[in-house]
Amino acid sequence: MKLGCPKEIKPQEFRVGMTPHAAHEAIAHGHEVIIETGAGDGSGFPDSAYIDVGVVIVDTAEEIFATADMIVKVKEPQAVERKMLREGQLLFTYLHLAPDPEQTRDLLDSGCTAIAYETVTDRNGGLPLLAPMSEVAGKLAPQVGAWTLQKANGGRGVLLGGVPGVRPAKVVVIGGGHVGTHAARVAAGMGADVTVLDMSLPRLRYLDDAFRSEFKTSYASKGNTAELVEAADMVVGAVLIPGAAAPKLVTREQLSTMKPGAAIVDVAIDQGGCFETSKPTTHENPIYDVDGIMHYCVANMPGAVARTSTIALGNATMPFMLALADKGWKQACADNPHLLEGLNVHAGKLTYYAVGKALGIDVTSPQLLIK
Ligand SMILES: NC(=O)C1=CN([C@@H]2O[C@H](COP(=O)(O)OP(=O)(O)OC[C@H]3O[C@@H](n4cnc5c(N)ncnc54)[C@H](O)[C@@H]3O)[C@@H](O)[C@H]2O)C=CC1
Ligand SMILES: CC(=O)C(=O)O
Numbered sequence: 001m002k003l004g005c006p007k008e009i010k011p012q013e014f015r016v017g018m019t020p021h022a023a024h025e026a027i028a029h030g031h032e033v034i035i036e037t038g039a040g041d042g043s044g045f046p047d048s049a050y051i052d053v054g055v056v057i058v059d060t061a062e063e064i065f066a067t068a069d070m071i072v073k074v075k076e077p078q079a080v081e082r083k084m085l086r087e088g089q090l091l092f093t094y095l096h097l098a099p100d101p102e103q104t105r106d107l108l109d110s111g112c113t114a115i116a117y118e119t120v121t122d123r124n125g126g127l128p129l130l131a132p133m134s135e136v137a138g139k140l141a142p143q144v145g146a147w148t149l150q151k152a153n154g155g156r157g158v159l160l161g162g163v164p165g166v167r168p169a170k171v172v173v174i175g176g177g178h179v180g181t182h183a184a185r186v187a188a189g190m191g192a193d194v195t196v197l198d199m200s201l202p203r204l205r206y207l208d209d210a211f212r213s214e215f216k217t218s219y220a221s222k223g224n225t226a227e228l229v230e231a232a233d234m235v236v237g238a239v240l241i242p243g244a245a246a247p248k249l250v251t252r253e254q255l256s257t258m259k260p261g262a263a264i265v266d267v268a269i270d271q272g273g274c275f276e277t278s279k280p281t282t283h284e285n286p287i288y289d290v291d292g293i294m295h296y297c298v299a300n301m302p303g304a305v306a307r308t309s310t311i312a313l314g315n316a317t318m319p320f321m322l323a324l325a326d327k328g329w330k331q332a333c334a335d336n337p338h339l340l341e342g343l344n345v346h347a348g349k350l351t352y353y354a355v356g357k358a359l360g361i362d363v364t365s366p367q368l369l370i371k
């Protein structure tokens, strides 16, 4: 199979879909790999690192989309990339379709087969291709939230850890999964007073067992959430219902109960965000103010630490990428029900229920397509 990796074009996105190690493995499996010139530069992988392992460097994304059987990327295809996708072509990348009707329509129209990193599962019910980027975004959240809280950035002028004689900031994390746990640990490590909210009692039990000395837990009822949000200096949005649009857990009205200059870091923005007032921002212009509350809503946070993120993502995607290349998507998905969970679009049909529900589009069962 011919695998193609274009340079990412989302604003300030410095990751790349394939590391030289991943490309090397694909070539060792008998595949051809082409990559757009400069695609790895932002992650510290120059063209020469790919040439050394047998990759062919091409000048344009057009050439990749015109000739590759499988496109391996990081972020959802942008409008100009979607125009280049072809019938029968396999796309392996993050998609986040539930909050994105335009992208969904374009993917359906293209006739491509699209497997979304964020809905591939594992045998423990986890999301192995989302987890590494959630770990990164979770660790970044207190860092960007601390910056947002600085007075010059519109924040309250509160230092997360406080100082002797001055209490630390109160940080509330809504959702105690991968993002939430990493955010809570880093915020606690910076000295903040941290509480994690979740709807899952087993998850809260685990967090309490493992991290009792670092942060507190609370059940995410509407009442508890409202009280904690009101008292918070920083609120991190970290909930997920896999593949679905994020539930809106904090309304615009609630902002008026918050401390002026408090910071919201809505990591769940890639699934539409869990604050009513969230809208996606970019690394170039990451924050905005609604009713005196500063919002940080960057949908590709891990792109800021591209080298770490590219390597972490590549470690997770490589075995799935190799299975898709070796067997073709149909056999690879027939052999691995967890990879089949990643199938969101095939030949003009939507195949992921939570996306269909969010967008009001009929869904075809993915099982029917692998028979
Ligand atoms: N903005 C960015 O750059 C990035 C965003 N993300 C996003 O962050 C979000 C969280 O991802 P993960 O932590 O990996 O998910 P996860 O599945 O590990 O954790 C989600 C947690 O939310 C909890 N939850 C679900 N509904 C809830 C509710 N109504 N109230 C309270 N808790 C609730 C679940 O019980 C679970 O513990 C996802 O939308 C993911 O796509 C991840 C990486 C980068
Ligand atoms: C998960 C995701 O959207 C990202 O890593 O950019």
Ligand SMILES: [Mg+2]
Pocket (backbone or CB within 6 Å): 076, 096, 270, 299
């Ligand atoms: Mg996105």
